[in-house]
Amino acid sequence: METAKAADSSTDQKKGTVIAPAAVPVITIEHLYMRFGPNIVLQGFNLTVYKEENVVVLGKSGAWKSVLIKCVMGLLKPDKGSINVLGDDVTMLNDDDLIKVRSKVGFLFQVNALYDSMTVRENLEFPLRRHWIDLLQIEVDAMVKEALANVALEHTAEMMPSELSGGMLKRIALARTLILKPEIILYDEPTTGLDPVTAREIDQLILQLQKKYQTSSIIISHDMNCVKNIADRVILLLEGKCYADGTYDELAHATDQKIKQFFE
Amino acid sequence: MSLKTDTTDFLEQTGKISRFTGHFFSHGIKPRFEIKELLSQCYLIGYKSFPLVGLTGFIMGLVLTMQLRPSLVSYGVQSKLPVMVGIAIVREIGPVITALIFAGKIGSSIGAELGSMKVTEQIDAMEVSGTNPFKYLVATRVVATTFMLPILTLLSDAISLFGAYIGVNISSVTSLRFFFAQVFQSLTYSDIIPAVIKTLFFGFAVGLIGCYKGFNSTKGTQGVGNSANSAVVLSKKWKRQRQLIVQLIKRKEQ
Known part of the structure; x- marks a missing residue:
């Protein structure tokens, strides 16, 4: 119900749906072009993500979906086009300004990317200490505690990442992403490699934390359960372009064969 | 065709390493400095390498003395053994062997x-x-290797000389004081300082190449293995080339 409502307020104009006045764009990607050697990764990709909206970018494996969110985070520089994140064009920012934008954007990596030489606590403290230098230890401790409580893993604070299971690692990575209380979160295949039960738990956790912190998200995925559970809006990335844009139900009932193959 | 490819690869690699080095000087050593990580790397790179470097140094001094002794005895100049071993260790063998071990252990x-x-x-x-991962990971490691290798070399030289003293005492009796007095009488600052300065460059090269290879690692475990391996191979190649150039310059000066 809620999903449908959110999607209504933000569905692309191409589909003929009117954007509600309350919908504030937080990410605007315009005419994005990128290539790696002979591979054309993105060719004129456009996307707008609105406040508190979950947009899932769907595509085949190897469709360079992750490249898109890495460009949004400023980890990769596109050849052409603009990416406006919370009012700043990240393609034009210098390193210092990019750090400021990154403090408002979280990124959940596909392989979790927890620092394996650090304990869970140190992993969570790392972004805090980097972005908010003046924090007192007592404040840091409280934030780490809250982050671990959010993912129900308080007992793992002193453990090393190598001692945790795949699902626990994903939760800790999510806790690390959320510890700075970002306005936007970019998820790179959050449920890949997890069993269906754990994947569902992660989906629920993402939704629950999104409600709690009122974040907007871009989720890269080809796990259709995850798409169905999380998406307010689904974007189909094909041949470097936004091939389709709509709610899960709209795309699930599409007659276009290229769209249909994802939902069969 | 193969020569062309090799030349292109060599030039490409040289260009990339030069750019990486340029980036190190332009971005890596600017504030804010990662002091905590630098100290941690100095501990890991310097202190943790000491047992291996020390043991190798000791064996090197001992074996060198034992192998040299018969030859010197045959010429009746065994009294010159401390002098010969001292100069050999401090000038060349100490820095070279320590740098090779350092490249193998730390570079990889x-x-x-x-x-x-x-x-x-x-x-x-x-x-x-x-x-900034370049500052946090690369600058700290390169600075640590640059300053730790000279320190390790000096320690290794000292342990090596002690090994040489034990070697001398296996077949004759010499006091520790007399042995070291002879060694230091024969050594001048021009033996020690260039050797230490040389290791600064070796240390820099080991750290820089290790970081370059790691930073440019390709995907997969094989890529990681290749990075570790080629970091050592390239560091040693660089070290040998530098050594060769230094020797050629020295010979020309003489």
Whole structure:
């Protein structure tokens, strides 16, 4: 119900749906072009993500979906086009300004990317200490505690990442992403490699934390359960372009064969 | 065709390493400095390498003395053994062997560590966390290797000389004081200082190449393995080339 409502307020104009006045764009990607050697990764990709909206970018494996969110985070520089994140064009920012934008954007990596030489606590403290230098230890401790409580893993604070299971690692990575209380979160295949039960738990956790912190998200995925559970809006990335844009139900009932193959 | 490819690869690699070095000087050694990580790396690179370097130094001094002694005895100049061993160790053998061990141990570990961080996206995660990974990972390691290798070399030289003293005492009796007095009488600052300065460059090259290989590691475990391996091979190649150039310059000066 809620999903449908959110999607209504933000569905692309191409589909003929009117954007509600309350919908504030937080990410605007315009005419994005990128290539790696002979591979054309993105060719004129456009996307707008609105406040508190979950947009899932769907595509085949190897469709360079992750490249898109890495460009949004400023980890990769596109050849052409603009990416406006919370009012700043990240393609034009210098390193210092990019750090400021990154403090408002979280990124959940596909392989979790927890620092394996650090304990869970140190992993969570790392972004805090980097972005908010003046924090007192007592404040840091409280934030780490809250982050671990959010993912129900308080007992793992002193453990090393190598001692945790795949699902626990994903939760800790999510806790690390959320510890700075970002306005936007970019998820790179959050449920890949997890069993269906754990994947569902992660989906629920993402939704629950999104409600709690009122974040907007871009989720890269080809796990259709995850798409169905999380998406307010689904974007189909094909041949470097936004091939389709709509709610899960709209795309699930599409007659276009290229769209249909994802939902069969 | 193969020569053309080899030349192109060599030039490409040289260009990339030069750019990496340029980036180190233009971005790596600017404030804010990562002092805590630098100290941690000095501990890991310097202190943790000491047992291996020390043991090798001891064996080197002992064996060198035992192998040289019969030849010197045959010429009746065995009394010159401390002088000969001292000069050989301090001028060349100490720095070279320590640098080779250092390249093998530290170059490969830096290459493997950064390579695995790269393929598991930990370097990207660091960037996302508001940290410049070049400063945090590369600058700290390169500075640590640059300053730790000379210190390790001096310690290794000292242990090597002690090993030489034990070697001398296996077949004759010499006091520790007399042995070291003879060694230091024959050594001048021009023997010690250039050797130490040389290791500064070796240390820099080991750290830089290890980091370069790790940072440019390709995806997968094989890529990490290759980074570790090629970091050592390239460091040793560089070291040998530098050594050769230094020797050629010295010979020309003489």
